[in-house]
Amino acid sequence: MPNAFVRKLQRGVELTAIDRSRLIEATSRTQVVAPYTNLLREGDVQDNAYVILSGFAYCFKLLTNGERQIVAYLVPGDADGLYGVTTENADYSVVTLTPCTVAFISRDTIDDLLAHNPRIARALWWSLLLEKSSLCASLTNVGQRPAPQRLAYLLCDLLSRLQAVGLARNGSFEIPLKQQDFADILGITSVHTCRILKYLQKIDLLLHDYRTITIVDFDRLKNYADFSPTAY
Amino acid sequence: MPNAFVRKLQRGVELTAIDRSRLIEATSRTQVVAPYTNLLREGDVQDNAYVILSGFAYCFKLLTNGERQIVAYLVPGDADGLYGVTTENADYSVVTLTPCTVAFISRDTIDDLLAHNPRIARALWWSLLLEKSSLCASLTNVGQRPAPQRLAYLLCDLLSRLQAVGLARNGSFEIPLKQQDFADILGITSVHTCRILKYLQKIDLLLHDYRTITIVDFDRLKNYADFSPTAY
């Protein structure tokens, strides 16, 4: 029975039964971690990779003045640190947002997987490329779109990714992001996030109630946000 | 005699003489292309990788309303499309900024290199990680810094990267970026770029004269921009 990680990789590259069992074995050393625990701190050397098998987390960079930019969020199946070639210093921090079951993989195991399983190697390349692509999209979003569209785009992205892992039903999903978190993803203020959220509700693009957001008409939201479907 | 590409990869991973010669052979099919020619168009399938051996280029995404976000710029030694696992659609366009000598590498050659030269494979991973890291930094820059610091940061980055390839002397470098280009990197307007450029000169952080920019005191600029040295 493939876990979320295997399922994700299979979306990019076809894997054999052997590949799958290798991956499952490699991610069998799991651990449940509490919300808001640091999986990784910017500047640390990273001697383990980790895979989120359930729960949410996000990655962020800090400025010296205390500003924070969230550069990515992780949903079940996502991983980080799989690719460190040499043991370099992390260039962002990672913290969990909810309780997460995460699998830790040692550098040696990764090297072994890469060396002997070409399809797995490809799959990991693919996932790294996906991350790069996602960063390009975020940069464009933050750099070019006005705040309402920017938030709308983010919500499109969230819905797509959560749908891909079966965590959204009928355009509705639940994620414990605070308005400050949204703000730090989008490069705006939490106050402004609040106003925009209200505004998007007012023009009937979405509903939100505490931690659950429901997109009424995904096509209309996509259109509003100029969201181009990505290959999740 | 290693070319710019080999020199770049060697900054990340130690290569043997054989690795180097393989790489040189793989990048021997070069071509000189004129400024402002498209190497790749967003949405196209990419059947070649290319390596910039001399000259500058940049990568950008377009919005449907015509806005443009430059997501990366390429200096000699940089490459793109090396990693395409399956032949996917490009998620940004690439155009040359100056005359460039670029080497085209076929998918087969890449696969062959990767399969038989583990150090080269590592080096390419490393360079992909570098790109990811650079995107994170850009996202943080655009998302969190006010415009003057944002521009200052970009100039720090430019100087670092150009120094790394020997294209800067005494904090001075030459690059044919128009103010509109700077603007599209930073997510601001060309008019505002102009004013900020003036402002940074006024407070003696830099000089610029047509296409050459000279940083008077790199440490002071770094400090102003909150620039953390990266591993180029």
Add this chain to the structure above:
DNA sequence: CGATCGGTTGATCGGTCTCAATGCAGGTGG
């Protein structure tokens, strides 16, 4: 010589920030 392109400057507008107050819910301790 006129045309074009990019840089410069000014005036004004508006989106987003800042600061501050208020509300609201959950958790804790008396």
Add this chain to the structure above:
DNA sequence: CCACCTGCATTGAGACCGATCAACCGATCG
């Protein structure tokens, strides 16, 4: 069981950064 505290969402008023629009300049090039 209530009083308080804390964290987060909300709302308003005012300020400011950066956008917009428009004019002008200077260089380059046919």
